[in-house]
Amino acid sequence: MENASLSDPVYYQDLGHGITCIDTMLQRRGLAACYLLEHQGMAGFIDTGTNNSVPILLEVLRRKGIAPDAVAYVMPTHVHLDHAGGAGGLMQQFPNASLIVHPRGARHMIDPAKLEAGSLAVYGEEEFGKMFGRLTAVDADRIQIAEDGFELDFNGRRLVFLDTPGHARHHYVVYDEFSRGLFTGDTFGASYPELNYGRARFVFPPTTPIQFDPLAWQSSLERLMTLDPQRVFVTHFGMHEEIPAMKALLLQSIQDHADTAEDLAQVPDRSERIARSLLQGSIDYLLDAQCGVDVDTIRSLIGRDMELNAQGLDHWLSTLQAHSSGP
Numbered sequence: 444m445e446n447a448s449l450s451d452p453v454y455y456q457d458l459g460h461g462i463t464c465i466d467t468m469l470q471r472r473g474l475a476a477c478y479l480l481e482h483q484g485m486a487g488f489i490d491t492g493t494n495n496s497v498p499i500l501l502e503v504l505r506r507k508g509i510a511p512d513a514v515a516y517v518m519p520t521h522v523h524l525d526h527a528g529g530a531g532g533l534m535q536q537f538p539n540a541s542l543i544v545h546p547r548g549a550r551h552m553i554d555p556a557k558l559e560a561g562s563l564a565v566y567g568e569e570e571f572g573k574m575f576g577r578l579t580a581v582d583a584d585r586i587q588i589a590e591d592g593f594e595l596d597f598n599g600r601r602l603v604f605l606d607t608p609g610h611a612r613h614h615y616v617v618y619d620e621f622s623r624g625l626f627t628g629d630t631f632g633a634s635y636p637e638l639n640y641g642r643a644r645f646v647f648p649p650t651t652p653i654q655f656d657p658l659a660w661q662s663s664l665e666r667l668m669t670l671d672p673q674r675v676f677v678t679h680f681g682m683h684e685e686i687p688a689m690k691a692l693l694l695q696s697i698q699d700h701a702d703t704a705e706d707l708a709q710v711p712d713r714s715e716r717i718a719r720s721l722l723q724g725s726i727d728y729l730l731d732a733q734c735g736v737d738v739d740t741i742r743s744l745i746g747r748d749m750e751l752n753a754q755g756l757d758h759w760l761s762t763l764q765a766h767s768s769g770p
């Protein structure tokens with residue numbers, strides 16, 4: 444089932460295997476998703492959207508006839524606010540739910556002040572307020588830590604949590620044995636539907652500040668491939684089933700991002716120069732692939748992403764330089 448009316452502020456799509464993709468409506472349609480998992484009367488969310496997304500998720504539950512007390516787990520893949528910003532607000536609505544979180548993310552869910560400050564530094568006050576809203580803390584006794592290899596019995600459906608650094612050090616990916624699918628957060632990159640109409644596929648790594656690590660990311664991807672996934676559910680955006688091709692493109696794109704940053708490491712205004720170079724490279728690739736989308740649309744879809752990517756790469760270069768000049 445898919446409700447496709449543009450006037451309906453709630454947009455979701457059933458993907459089979461008891462999995463529903465919900466648009467969390469961050470800035471526009473098709474930018475950020477989360478996933479509702481249903482199995483034998485149990486429900487859970489993987490990623491949450493922002494605090495502003497909470498009413499949307501509750502409305503989807505209502506339309507599907509799922510009671511809030513059937514929600515057993517809230518599972519943010521990592522604690523960036525487009526993935527975990529709604530976690531505290533949701534936990535208030537679901538009396539029976541546990542929050543499953545990466546060991547490095549737990550303290551930020553219990554006390555979100557530092558998380559808010561970090562995002563404020565990246566987005567600025569105005570954009571932050573519009574995009575994310577305020578955060579709600581989660582009681583420590585409702586949190587379960589998902590160490591690498593942690594398993595959850597989701598009413599007879601096995602979920603395995605894997606530590607996947609690269610985009611962030613507080614990132615897990617959930618392997619769902621039933622669908623042979625991976626809920627990948629940002630680890631399988633971002634790939635927007637609008638830029639996947641043509642022959643080629645377009646996927647990029649969100650190198651968002653401040654923990655981009657290209658080598659760790661590449662090995663996280665290799666490790667995920669050993670599970671032979673049949674589909675990936677990415678937060679930005681939707682289900683993808685051409686896994687080996689997508690992984691190869693993403694590996695290349697991670698390398699290209701790192702190379703672009705290193706090539707421009709010494710120029711003045713390097714963050715701006717990196718952003719421009721990444722955007723132009725993406726535009727050239729997409730036009731060459733006959734993506735069927737004009738340059739202005741490409742800019743509006745990924746221009747801001749490339750600025751954020753450049754900020755993350757700028758930070759990454761600083762850490763490399765600090766290492767090489769350090770004691």
Ligand SMILES: [Zn+2]
Nearest residue numbers: 521523629651
């Ligand atoms: Zn992220």
